[in-house]
Amino acid sequence: MNTGFAALHIAPQYVKRLQELGITEPSDIQADAIPIALEGKDVVAQSQTGTGKTLAYSLPLLHKIDTSAREVQALVLVPTRELGMQIVQTLEQLVKDSDVRVQQLIGGASIERQIDRLKLKPQIVVGTPGRVQELVKLRKLKLHGIRTVVVDEVDQVFELGSMQDVEALFKGMLRDRQLLFFSATFPPPLQDVIDRWMREPVYVRVNPAQRTSETLEHLYFVCQERDKIDTLRRIVRLYNPKAAIVFVNETDDIGEAVAKLQHVGLSVEGLYGDSFKQERAKAMQAFRAGKFQLLLATDVAARGLDLPQVTHVINLDPPIDADHYVHRVGRTGRMGRKGTAVSIITPREQFIIDKFSKTLGIEIKQRTMFHGKVVDPEQERAIRRDTKKLVERRVPDEFPSGSEKPEARIAQAGAPKLPRTEGKSVKPAQTGTGRPSAPAAPDKRKADRERDRKNKGAPRWLKEKRDPSGKPKK
DNA sequence: AAAAAAC
Secondary structure (H helix, E strand, C coil): CCCHHHHCCCCHHHHHHHHHCCCCCCCHHHHHHHHHHHCCCCEEEECCCCCCHHHHHHHHHHHCCCCCCCCCCEEEECCCHHHHHHHHHHHHHHHCCCCCCEEEECCCCCHHHHHHHHCCCCCEEEECHHHHHHHHHCCCCCCCCCCEEEEECHHHHCCHHHHHHHHHHHHCCCCCCEEEEEECCCCCCHHHHHHHHCCCCEEEECCCCCCCCCCEEEEEEECCHHHHHHHHHHHHHHHCCCCEEEECCCHHHHHHHHHHHHHCCCCEEEECCCCCHHHHHHHHHHHHCCCCCEEEECHHHCCCCCCCCCCEEEECCCCCCHHHHHHHHCCCCCCCCCEEEEEEECHHHHHHHHHHHHHHCCCEEECEEECCEEECHHHHHHHHHHHHHHHHHHCCCCCCCCCCCHHHHHHHHCCCCCCCCCCCCCCCCCCCCCCCCCCCCCCCCHHHHHHHHHHCCCCCHHHHHCCHHHCCCC
16 A cells, blocks of 8 residues: 555554544645655745644654654744644654653743653653753753754744744754744745755745635624724624634733623633733633633734634734734634634724735625625615615605614614723733632733833844835825 | 743
């Protein structure tokens, strides 16, 4: 038999494990990247969200592991803790019943425990740049045995604050290591990083012109800023998604939005980077288990997370650029499944939608809600015209002032106002049922934020790509 | 217009 993963020269034990997990045929990126990675070449791999990139690097990485050598041989770097945990789970599923050990090295968790676990000599470590670098500095993690380094979501890992940590790690390693860079998006400035660290890289790109999954439908609704929460509520009622991720741009908006949505009876929890580590893990775990319907999150949840039950991604704030849009909406419509991306925008934000549809070559269709249904705006206009004619014919003199016309009442009845931002923003509330005495605010202090802001003066290659000319003229 | 990533 020489089909599927066996044809890619994946060892029988892993082919068998994959079969047990219900995976028999390699995806395009797996079929293209695995053979090259197995040759030991440095690989730059790009494919859409939800196309199986994790397995595309995990399998070659496992192939190089020498179980008789008790040292760290492979490092996987990721931008967020949640993604790190997910990748550890995937790897552990693959190495079940084998001698390969995997250890996660992420921030927020007890460093002592991670140090203890490193004494058990895992061959593979998966981590976020800060914590991995910290363990190297403490001389608890040795880099000399590392032969494979994967940087997942490489464009995000090489942003601002993490970049120095990653480059310090690279400098501490032997020249003779294989580098694998993966992402759905490769902003042009990333080429400098590739040129600096990779040796004769092979570029594997699957369908790069098609930036988002073809199984995704892109929609948007227009409303005023103060009506966004209510619009979201109505969208959720109408679509009733099995599970949805709702994105906001700022951490500070999460607590207030969660409270308001819970108040109107929605099943929702918040997830953001500054929340306590235990709360983050708990919210993520509960969402994976289907314990609530809406995960209200910052871009911490935008990348890599694989949650098959997510049918809708909703942008309560528009993402700051097209790449962010790609990753956010990529949380649904994965592996051939259908998904819906819904953006809720103000009239002033309309230009952003236009920009995304042009940049990404996709159609983002406007929808409105009318009489409890989602309709095309053109349909709504037709219905309103007909209603008006009918009303005028029947009761011509009953609504002389204009403000009390039936269509105005209809529109109001369906849209009770629930302002999203009134005065000062409320600090995010803690999710879950944690200690009641714990502070409700994020544990990140103001001084930290100040420092972060200052850090942005440093290597800001990513910022260069921002285009201020896209802003509306005043 | 931001978030995330270490103690």
